[in-house]
Amino acid sequence: MEKPVAKPKSNLSSYYPSKTIIIAIAISIIIILAIIIPIVIVFGKPYQLQGTSSVTDSYSPSQTTSNPTTATTTVPSSSSQTSYKPILSIPDELWGYYEVRPGAHMFWWFYGYRGSQLRSQMPLILWMSGGPGYSSVGKGNFGQVGPIQLDLKPRNKTLIKRANVLFIDYPVGTGFSYVDKMSAYSRSDNEVAQDLYRTFAHVLHLLPSLQLLPFHLVAESYGGKIGSMFGNLLLQAKKEGRIQCNFISCILSSPLLSTADTIEFAGPYLNAFSLIDAMQSQQLLNQANSIKQYLQQKRGIDATAVLEQSLERMVNISSKANLHNVINYLSENPFTTLVKRNYTDIQSLQNNPTIAPTAAYAVMNNQIRHKLGIVPRHVKFASSNILVYALLRESICYPSIANAEAILNANVSVLIINGQFDAFVNGISLQKTIKKINWPYMKLFQSSKKAVMKDDAGRIVGFIKKYRNLSFMTMIDKGHSPILSVPDSYIGSVNLHATITSNKSVSVFIDTQIHASVARIIL
Incomplete structure (x- = not known):
């Protein structure tokens, strides 16, 4: 019987590198990670797009x-x-x-x-x-x-x-x-x-x-509707790891989030300015109800046709008031062409x-x-x-409240701006639309006190209400584009530049053509 061969005792020091080698390897790994990690952060995951x-x-x-x-x-x-x-x-x-x-x-x-x-x-x-x-x-x-x-x-x-x-x-x-x-x-x-x-x-x-920079979405009017939809898509893609973007805030200027709300409260708004009477206000309310019914029936084109008719009616019954700024008047009704066109x-x-x-x-x-x-x-x-x-035209009248809601609930700062003389997206309707947003802090937002906004000369230029990441701003004497430089024919036109200076503050710079002064508001 063959005797087993005795194995020599192993010298452990021969199997392990010296301390000097270990330190060198550790330093090399740290250097490699320092190079790779920033690249991964900047470039992120590949975009799954075609084009x-x-x-x-x-x-x-x-x-x-x-x-x-x-x-x-x-x-x-x-x-x-x-x-x-x-x-x-x-x-x-x-x-x-x-x-x-x-x-x-x-x-x-x-x-x-x-x-x-x-x-x-x-x-x-x-x-x-x-x-x-x-x-x-x-x-x-x-x-x-x-x-x-x-x-x-x-x-x-x-x-x-x-x-x-x-x-x-x-x-x-x-x-x-x-x-x-x-x-x-x-x-x-x-x-x-x-x-x-x-x-x-x-x-x-x-x-x-650009992926690491604070990103701010600024959209006006119908762009506010599409912007809220885009913002929701962006958040979904970010959650799924398909895009790297530091989405900080969404600034919506007179956003058309709900056309039905706009027409429903256009009557009370114009009536408050003594531009129409109670009967005419009721006629607009009836048209708003028609828009809602058509949307429930998935008849978007019919709803848009009523919207066009409502806008034409608003101008006619208000003696051709400019819906973008009701203290100005028009020589012709711009919505008549929309109503008469054969689509x-x-x-x-x-x-x-x-x-x-x-x-x-x-x-x-x-x-x-x-x-x-x-x-x-x-x-x-x-x-x-x-x-x-x-x-x-099939989709114009459908609301986008749910998309604005998704952005707000994702803890993105949302600033909604309204012009006092804007009848197209009037302040009454916009505040009603905001109340429909399902947000845990909505009641606290509604009960929060508004603050007065003043320019450098001490003149009141607007009001703002804010709670957590939702702000609502009303600009006095301004029309449908309070965030933009509007045509000279509009009284009190505003050029408002919004820049976010940090995750928690918004600096808004307002240059009024009437006063030629600048107001700075920190939200």
């Missing part, structure tokens, strides 16, 4: 070349992930197209902050105009808060002196956004919000440095889809178009697109 991206770097207005540097990336239809090269630094200016769906091309324009601070330390703002069908690039950028005015002169009080700003022409077919075929137009508000989200996510993936004749609308550009917007089809260098020849910029509006 084609055409990106153009900005260049000096003095340059006249029509071929600026471009970088185009195509994502195969079988792929669910974009694969373009990110731009790590925040540029002065950048614009491009993104194909959100086959044949649907969304145009976006980004401006980097221009001031004494680092761009990486300043917030990101998405500025949304209303409509549906009004261009955020034309109205919001050149008409209101961008660095250049429609007369191509620099704007002194531009928002890019306070933040990085993004404008997106939505829905497709608006401004410089376009479609290759009729079927690519948006047919619902939900599709509009999804297209907007895809474009926004594309920009954040292209400029990953079933899509062919006619397709041949003449846009409202003729004003003289001011002619610059968009000339100097601005030439500067961009990527707008297809067949795309003509106009202030709004009737075809876009016509194809969305």
Whole structure:
């Protein structure tokens, strides 16, 4: 029998590295983690989007070349992930197209902050105009808060002196956004919000440095409705890990969250101004009830038709008061055209889809178009697109209260601004709409005291009510666009720039054309 062989005793020191080697390995691991972790944080998880991206770097207005540097990336239809090269630094200016769906091309324009601070330390703002069908690039950028005015002169009080700003022409077919075929137009508000989200996510993936910046959504009128839907989509995507975004606040200026509420309380509002009598107020209430019934029956187009008739009636019975500012009057009723238009004749609308550009917007089809260098020849910029509006009439009247509710309950700061003389989204209806939001602190918000807002000269310019992350602001003597620079024909027009300085405070800068003074309110 073979004897077992005795195994020699092991020398443990020969199996373990020395202390010097252990320390060296530990230091190496720490260095590797220090490099990898920031990259993971900045780039996050890949965006599950499809589309084609055409990106153009900005260049000096003095340059006249029509071929600026471009970088185009195509994502195969079988792929669910974009694969373009990110731009790590925040540029002065950048614009491009993104194909959100086959044949649907969304145009976006980004401006980097221009001031004494680092761009990486300043917030990101998405500025949304209303409509549906009004261009955020034309109205919001050149008409209101961008660095250049429609007369191509620099704007002194531009928002890019306070933040990085993004404008997106939505829905497709608006401004410089376009479609290759009729079927690519948006047919619902939900599709509009999804297209907007895809474009926004594309920009954040292209400029990953924006992902960590405090993000603030600013939207007016109908944009407030789409903005609340977009904000809800953004929160869902963030929760699912599909996007990296530091969503801090949502600022809604005269948001059209419920058309039925707007018409229901338009009567009492106009009656309080002695613009209509009690019988006329009841007629508007009857129309509001019709809108509600049609929505319950899922007859959105019929509801929108009643809305158009209601708006026309409001102007006629109030001796043509301007619904955007009731202390001004109109020579003609702008809603009569909406009521009389044949929306079933899509062919006619397709041949003449846009409202003729004003003289001011002619610059968009000339100097601005030439500067961009990527707008297809067949795309003509106009202030709004009737075809876009016509194809969305089915969904226009459906409320978006639940989306605003989701944003508020996600602990995102929500600021709702109303103009005292706005009959289109009147203050009575807006406060009733807010009460419908299911939020644990709504009763405490309703019972909280309002604070007086004063300018530097001590003049009262508005009132504000606030509790936790919900604020409601009423601007005195202002109309439908209290957050924007409105036309000179509006009395007491306001240019209000909202910039979030931290997670808990909002600095609102108000420049009134009447007093030429600035008020600063810390919420």
